[in-house]
Amino acid sequence: MKNSKTILMGLALTGAIFFTSCKKDKIEPEADTIAPTVSVTGGDIYVDIHASYTEQGATATDNKDGNLTSGISASGTVDVNKAGVYIISYSVYDAAGNLGIATRNVYVRHTANTIAASYAVKDTCPSSAPTIYTDVLTASSSTKVLTTKFANYTNGSVNFDISGNTGSAIIVPSQTVTCGIPAAPRAFSGTGNITADGKKITIIYTEVNTANSTSITCTGIYTKP
Known part of the structure; x- marks a missing residue:
């Protein structure tokens, strides 16, 4: 009788092991690690x-x-x-x-249209007192601006370009303009910037007197009234 109990227990244990080993492994869902x-x-x-x-x-x-x-x-x-x-x-x-x-x-x-206006200009050159005058800027295209009295010269029609993603940079391309009294050919070039609010424009330019090849570098500050 004792042996019979032992045999039955052994069979039960063997069956439990058999059925346990036949169970499928649980598959965990794959983690979502991909961002939207x-x-x-x-x-x-x-x-x-x-x-x-x-x-x-x-x-x-x-x-x-x-x-x-x-x-x-x-x-x-x-x-x-x-x-x-x-x-x-x-x-x-x-x-x-x-x-x-x-x-x-x-x-x-900034664009040429947004800065087109009348400005008070302070023009400063070495070895001379600053010159104060009024200049009117007009737009000749979306990025090109035309002055009427650049460097305080009569007929000083000088153009400059607005550059950069925010239009805050200024480039005065090299150009020769017959201006002043008496009228004479003068070459201008330079660079500058516009303040974020558009109320002040600073241009550092070089002027060359083509008659005698003398040059001078000056700063013009344009301020909206």
């Missing part, structure tokens, strides 16, 4: 200073959760009254906590 894809609508934007900025938003999709556009958070501000580069950031999380981010650059810029 955020796409900026419209790409980078250029806005003329003092104009309005319209936010175009972004879209988002996820490999597991699908369309997540409604969950996007946008951060960053644009000051349309100051030229500069502004960054708008768009972000969204998926259900697994993965973060998707995209950014947009907004360029608030």
Whole structure:
């Protein structure tokens, strides 16, 4: 009887081991480590200073959760009254906590039209007192500006270009203008900048008297009244 019990227990144990070994391993779901894809609508934007900025938003999709556009958070501000580069950031999380981010650059810029106006000019040259006068700037294209009295010369119609993503840089291309009293050919070239608010323009220029090849470097500061 004792041997019978031992045999039965052995058979039961063997069966338990057999059925246990036949169970399939549990398959754990693969972890989601892929962040949502955020796409900026419209790409980078250029806005003329003092104009309005319209936010175009972004879209988002996820490999597991699908369309997540409604969950996007946008951060960053644009000051349309100051030229500069502004960054708008768009972000969204998926259900697994993965973060998707995209950014947009907004360029608030000066143009020839936005700086066209009448200016008080202070022109300073070495070994002489500053000259104060009024000059009127007009736009001949979106990036080219024409002066009427550059360096305080009668008929001083000198042009300069507005350059850069924000239109804050100025280039005075080399040019010869017959100006002044008495009229004489004078060559001008230079560089400068415009302040963010557009109220002040500084131009450092070189003037060459083509009659005798003498040159001088001066600074003209244009200020809006």
